[in-house]
Amino acid sequence: MTLHFLNLEWKQFYRSASFNKSLGAKILIGFFGLYFTICFLLIGIGGYWILKKQFPEQDPLVLVNSFLMYVIVGDLIFRYIMQKLPVMNIKPLLTLPVKKSKIVHFILMKSSFSFFNIMGLFFYVPFSVVLILEGYDITGVLGWLASMILLIQSANFFNFLVNKNNAVFVGLLVFLILGYLIQYFNWFDLPGLIGIGFDRVYQSPFLALLFLFVFVGLYTMNYRQLRNEVYLDALISEQTKEVNSTDLSFIERLGDLAPFIKNDIRLIWRNKRTKSSVWMIAMGLLYGLFFYPNPAYKGMEFIYVFVGVFSTGTFLINFGQFIPAWDSGYYNMLMSQNFKYERYLKSKFTIMTISVVALFVLGIPYIYFGWKVLLVHFAAMIYNVGVNSHVILYGGTFNRKKINLEEKAAFNFQGTGAVQWIIGIPLMLLPMGIFGLINWLISFEIATATIAALGFIGIALHKKLMAAITKKYITNKYVMIHAFNQEN
Amino acid sequence: MIQTKQLSKKYGKAEVLHIESLEIPRGQSFGLVGNNGAGKTTYFNILLDLIRPTTGAITNHDIVVNQSESWKNFTGSFIDESFLIGYLTPDEYFEFIGDLRGMNKADVKIFLSQFEEFFNDEIVGKKKYLRDLSKGNQKKAGIIAAMMGNPKVIVLDEPFANLDPTTQIRLKTIIKKLTENKEITVLISSHDLTHITEVCERIVVLDKGVLVKDIETSTATLKELESYFSV
Numbered sequence: 212m213t214l215h216f217l218n219l220e221w222k223q224f225y226r227s228a229s230f231n232k233s234l235g236a237k238i239l240i241g242f243f244g245l246y247f248t249i250c251f252l253l254i255g256i257g258g259y260w261i262l263k264k265q266f267p268e269q270d271p272l273v274l275v276n277s278f279l280m281y282v283i284v285g286d287l288i289f290r291y292i293m294q295k296l297p298v299m300n301i302k303p304l305l306t307l308p309v310k311k312s313k314i315v316h317f318i319l320m321k322s323s324f325s326f327f328n329i330m331g332l333f334f335y336v337p338f339s340v341v342l343i344l345e346g347y348d349i350t351g352v353l354g355w356l357a358s359m360i361l362l363i364q365s366a367n368f369f370n371f372l373v374n375k376n377n378a379v380f381v382g383l384l385v386f387l388i389l390g391y392l393i394q395y396f397n398w399f400d401l402p403g404l405i406g407i408g409f410d411r412v413y414q415s416p417f418l419a420l421l422f423l424f425v426f427v428g429l430y431t432m433n434y435r436q437l438r439n440e441v442y443l444d445a446l447i448s449e450q451t452k453e454v455n456s457t458d459l460s461f462i463e464r465l466g467d468l469a470p471f472i473k474n475d476i477r478l479i480w481r482n483k484r485t486k487s488s489v490w491m492i493a494m495g496l497l498y499g500l501f502f503y504p505n506p507a508y509k510g511m512e513f514i515y516v517f518v519g520v521f522s523t524g525t526f527l528i529n530f531g532q533f534i535p536a537w538d539s540g541y542y543n544m545l546m547s548q549n550f551k552y553e554r555y556l557k558s559k560f561t562i563m564t565i566s567v568v569a570l571f572v573l574g575i576p577y578i579y580f581g582w583k584v585l586l587v588h589f590a591a592m593i594y595n596v597g598v599n600s601h602v603i604l605y606g607g608t609f610n611r612k613k614i615n616l617e618e619k620a621a622f623n624f625q626g627t628g629a630v631q632w633i634i635g636i637p638l639m640l641l642p643m644g645i646f647g648l649i650n651w652l653i654s655f656e657i658a659t660a661t662i663a664a665l666g667f668i669g670i671a672l673h674k675k676l677m678a679a680i681t682k683k684y685i686t687n688k689y690v691m692i693h694a695f696n697q698e699n
Numbered sequence: 700m701i702q703t704k705q706l707s708k709k710y711g712k713a714e715v716l717h718i719e720s721l722e723i724p725r726g727q728s729f730g731l732v733g734n735n736g737a738g739k740t741t742y743f744n745i746l747l748d749l750i751r752p753t754t755g756a757i758t759n760h761d762i763v764v765n766q767s768e769s770w771k772n773f774t775g776s777f778i779d780e781s782f783l784i785g786y787l788t789p790d791e792y793f794e795f796i797g798d799l800r801g802m803n804k805a806d807v808k809i810f811l812s813q814f815e816e817f818f819n820d821e822i823v824g825k826k827k828y829l830r831d832l833s834k835g836n837q838k839k840a841g842i843i844a845a846m847m848g849n850p851k852v853i854v855l856d857e858p859f860a861n862l863d864p865t866t867q868i869r870l871k872t873i874i875k876k877l878t879e880n881k882e883i884t885v886l887i888s889s890h891d892l893t894h895i896t897e898v899c900e901r902i903v904v905l906d907k908g909v910l911v912k913d914i915e916t917s918t919a920t921l922k923e924l925e926s927y928f929s930v
Contacts, residue, residue, distance in 0.1 A: 470798035474784070481786040481828070544782035547747045548799045549771035616786065617830075689751050696781075 216317045244326065248333055255337035259345065272342060272355075272413060277406030283362065284387045286331070290370045291380050294327050315437045319430065322371070328363050335359045347413075354416020355409070361422035368429040372436070471558035478537060479530075482616035485537070488529045492566075495525025496573055503580040512655060513647035515584050516662065519591025520599070520639050522574050526566035527595055531603035532634060534559050535684075539613040539695035546692060553681045560600055560677070567595045583655065590663035591642065597669025599638050601676045606634040608683045611694040700725050701746070701852065701884065705755035708741055708908075716741045716908040718755075723901075725760075725851070726881030728874065730899030730916075731888040732924065737905040739888040740778065743856050746886070747776055759852060775800075775850035777841040777858070785830030789822045789840045792829060793847070800848025807847070814843050817869045834861045842870065846877070853877065854886045859894045867894065874898050892928070896921045 254261075262271035304314060339356040343349055373379045390401045412418045459473045479485040499518040502508045521528075530537075535555075538545060545555070571592040578585040642662055650658035669676070684691075703721040707714060716738040723729050731739045744750045746757050748764045756763050759770040776782070784792055797807040811823055821836050822843075829837060838861050845853055858874075859867050875898060877883045889895040895902060896916055904912035904927065912927065914920055 470795050474787070474795060477786060477791070541781055541784045543747075543749055543778065544784075546749060547771060547774070547776050547782075548796070549768070550799050689749075692749050 213313075213317060216314075220321070247330060251330060251333035252337060255334040256341065258334070258338050259341045272347070273406065273410055275338070276409035276413075277403050279409055280390060280402040280405045281387065283366065284383055284390070286327075286363070286366050287370065288380070288383050288387070290327055290366060291373070291383070294325065294367075294370055311438060311441045312434075314441060315434055318437065319368070319433055322367060323364060325367070328367050331363050332360070350416045351413040354419040355413045357416075358409070358412050358419045358422045361419070361426045365422065365426045365429050368426070368433045371433055372429065465561065467554060468558040468561055471555055472562055475537075475558070475562055478616070484614065484616050485530075491529055492525050492570070495529075496522050496570060498522050498525075499574070499577055499580075499584075503577070503584065512583070512587070512650055512658075513643050515587035516591055516643045516646040517639060518584075519588040520595060520642055522577075523567050523570045523588060523592045524595040524599055524638070526570065527563045527600060527603060528635075528638065530566075531559070531563055531600065532606065533610065533614060534604060534607040535691070536607075536610045536612060536614045536695070537616070540616065542692060542695045546688065552684055553677060556604060556677060556681055556684065560604060563600045563603075564596050567592055567600070587646075587659055587662070590659045590666070593663045593666030593670075594642050595666070597666030597671075597673075598642075601669055601673075601680065602637050603634065604677075604680050605683065608680070608687050608691075611691065613695045613697060700760060701886075702758040703755070704758075706742075706745065706752050706757060707754045708738075708745065708750070709753045714908055716745070716752075716905075718742070718910050721903070721910065723884060723886070725884055726878060727901055728878040728885045728899045729887070730895040730902040731886065731905060732890070732892065732895055732902060733888075733905035734928070736907065738908040739905060740856055741908075742905070743776070743778060743854055743886070743888065746854060747774070747778070749778075770852075773849075773851040774854065775845040775847060775852070776854040777838075777845040778854070778856045780834070780837055780841070782841050782844075783829045783837055786828055788826065788828055789832070790824065792840060793823075793844060796844045796847050802848055810847060811843070814873075817843070817866065817873060819866065835863060835866065838862060839866065850883070852884045852886070856888050857890070858887060859889055859891050871898050892921060892924045896924065 258275070259271050262269075262274050266274060335356055339352050342352045393399050394402055459476060462469050462473050462476070465472055479489065498521055502514050502518055508514050535542065571588060574588055575585065577588060642665070645665070646658045646662055648658075649661050701723040703718050705720070706716065706718045708716040715736075731742065733739055741750070745752050746759065746764060748768075748770075751765060756765060758764070759774060762770045764770050784795070787795065793807050793811060794804065797803070797810075802810065811818075815823075818839060822832075822840050829840060832840070838858070842855060842858055845855060858870060862870060871894065874885055874887070878885055878900075887895060887899060900916050902912075902914045902916055902920060902924070903910060904914075904924070912924075914923065
């Protein structure tokens with residue numbers, strides 16, 4: 212039976228349309244995975260000697276143990292954000308002669324082999340091998356390694372029990388910060404204490420049994436919970452939440468663009484995928500803090516342009532690159548309604564422009580790093596409105612991928628095609644290049660003025676550009692309708 | 700009046716639709732029946748300019764649908780759930796469609812009040828997103844949205860499917876009322892022969908994309924259709 216399940220999983224994987232289509236995204240994810248694997252492996256192999264060299268007084272294993280608290284809590288937080296709950300399309304299986312317990316066990320077992328659980332092994336296993344080679348007690352090291360593996364598995368199942376409960380997440384964060392603070396101020400060495408616990412495991416390996424109990428306990432709890440949810444109503448029940456409609460009537464002032472803009476605001480607030488990209492805006496806005504305080508970037512003024520375009524344009528880029536794919540679910544309906552396509556695009560343009568200006572205003576505190584920074588950000592804002600918004604709308608005509616709004620955003624490459632990567636070049640690199648060149652050849656002021664001027668030219672040509680873009684959308688209409696009808 | 704001339708749609712070598720000529724006069728209630736793959740939805744999609752015909756064209760009130768878009772002003776349609784915006788509540792959806800069809804909030808309210816019985820208190824004023832409604836309730840919202848803004852032509856693909864018996868009967872009343880004074884043309888497709896013979900004054904049977912029967916509905920029509928399909 213397990214073989215049947217595995218067979219189904221495999222078919223689901225390689226027969227999914229996205230497997231063939233978004234090869235680029237697959238390669239990128241694969242690349243990330245490989246990168247992390249190699250990093251962990253290198254640290255695992257070299258870790259022992261690195262620690263030995265840095266802290267010759269201390270035992271590397273004890274050192275590692277004293278950090279384990281951070282590792283465990285950090286792992287839980289990382290899982291909370293990134294790990295998807297194990298899913299399997301069990302609906303068609305429910306009425307077939309398959310024991311429900313079997314389905315549940317399979318789902319749970321499957322989750323045991325997720326990327327998140329394998330990753331840690333690339334560190335712990337080579338590290339343990341090195342320890343044994345260095346003359347540590349074999350049973351002790353094996354007991355320790357077993358505890359680590361059981362801990363990872365327990366974290367896996369703990370995460371599912373928590374099931375995206377925000378309170379637990381905040382609790383973990385507070386625990387992590389408090390743990391750090393009390394250690395930092397030397398009140399009480401909590402991580403050290405936990406570390407001593409792990410030292411004991413090495414000294415008396417049978418203590419690993421404790422972790423086995425924890426693991427079995429968590430597994431059983433998961434099993435019980437899931438077993439009760441293998442019913443259609445239990446699986447569906449979480450969906451129906453009462454809606455609170457916010458009054459958006461103030462948008463009416465925008466005239467005939469209002470219905471679309473209202474829709475887009477609701478689109479952003481009411482769907483998982485878009486909602487999580489709202490948080491990306493905050494990150495984008497703060498992006499400058501990576502660069503400006505860092506003395507390494509001092510005097511590299513073209514960085515200002517990059518940060519300026521990026522921080523005022525995060526929404527423009529995040530939202531704009533998937534126009535009109537956001538509306539792919541009901542594109543057929545839109546196409547049979549009576550409105551001018553230009554009106555639809557104009558509404559998207561308006562939203563993006565508002566966001567750019569708003570983000571510039573929010574970014575005014577960057578003046579702390581000098582008036583030059585703010586000046587360049589201002590020019591970048593104009594550039595975003597005049598050039599990038601049009602470029603991104605034009606780029607939208609190449610969108611051929613449906614977006615399912617109900618899926619999470621982190622590491623979600625649905626709807627992503629080559630365009631999304633290529634479009635980054637004119638958006639960011641071009642203004643950086645122009646600025647850098649003129650700044651180097653002539654002066655900072657002229658360079659800034661050029662960027663702003665390019666933006667103003669774009670704004671002046673807005674009507675013409677929009678007409679051209681609209682034409683392109685209309686010629687691509689049927690291809691887009693066809694593409695958006697495909698599930699991927 | 701909706702005219703279809705030398706219309707065909709091919710995917711590769713397979714021809715999925717081929718209609719030499721079909722005229723639907725204004726105010727007619729027109730039914731399209733046929734087994735799966737007969738080309739009903741394809742025909743509607745071409746009529747709504749959602750897919751392009753390989754040859755020929757459909758003219759909707761003197762407008763060739765794939766040349767001008769002004770047919771959209773007087774054509775309402777509901778093909779399937781993809782016509783709904785899942786993250787809106789039904790009220791917001793009606794407001795949105797109303798906006799596009801030139802109705803203000805008050806107009807929308809008056810319009811919807813006619814259908815209170817049809818909605819059976821399950822659509823308007825409910826704090827639920829369209830995506831969380833049952834298939835039948837989604838359909839109710841979509842069908843009524845297609846009738847907004849005084850359209851001259853209403854296209855409904857499989858309107859009776861997924862509806863409960865009471866709602867089916869109510870929908871039949873609504874459709875009959877629409878075509879009462881011969882102003883509004885209603886195009887319906889259905890697998891249910893009883894419903895469609897009851898509602899439509901003319902029924903066209905498609906088979907593998909070809910028009911095989913064109914019947915003016917009479918008391919004998921249901922029998923005729925049943926014997927045609929019982930092969």
